[in-house]
Amino acid sequence: MEQSFEQLYEQTYWSVLRYFARRLPGDDDHVRDLTAEVYLVAWRRRHALPPEPLPWLYGTARHVLGNDRRSTTRRRRLAERLGQDPTGPAHEGQTLAVDHADEHDRAWVHAALDQLSESDQEVLRLAAWEELTTDQLALALRCSRSAAAMRLHRARERLRTVLDRDPRLTETLRRSR
Numbered sequence: 001m002e003q004s005f006e007q008l009y010e011q012t013y014w015s016v017l018r019y020f021a022r023r024l025p026g027d028d029d030h031v032r033d034l035t036a037e038v039y040l041v042a043w044r045r046r047h048a049l050p051p052e053p054l055p056w057l058y059g060t061a062r063h064v065l066g067n068d069r070r071s072t073t074r075r076r077r078l079a080e081r082l083g084q085d086p087t088g089p090a091h092e093g094q095t096l097a098v099d100h101a102d103e104h105d106r107a108w109v110h111a112a113l114d115q116l117s118e119s120d121q122e123v124l125r126l127a128a129w130e131e132l133t134t135d136q137l138a139l140a141l142r143c144s145r146s147a148a149a150m151r152l153h154r155a156r157e158r159l160r161t162v163l164d165r166d167p168r169l170t171e172t173l174r175r176s177r
Helices: 002-023 028-044 053-082 103-113 118-128 134-141 145-165 167-176
Strands: none
Touching (some): 053 134, 103 118, 118 145
């Protein structure tokens, strides 16, 4: 089992790392810590891993990131109550290379995504950035295939509505093609 877990790690590590790097750009140490946490969960659950583990790992990463965001929010609120700097020391170091589009393309995508719920943003990111199929998306979201397809469809519709409502975003999209 240790050998197959080692293979799993080698085959999926960079995908999981990029998952976090896309969501936390410029915070490389934190990205690595969260990635390690995903593999700790996977190690503990290694006997129950599905045959296709990457979508399961993305689902686990999603939960790890949610837990991390909640912890950060609690720490920030506590620090604010105590009158301390909630951001803490800045992270230094080398930035992870992530296969992002150019800065102009990122700006309009993020502007449109920011107008959607966190849930809609994540389902769209998993489908587009992580290139998950509907079956893989269902595994990552821990839901049925039909529920995953419906969530993706609804998120795309909401994104379309945001783009239709804001002509500047539509124009930016047209120029970037």
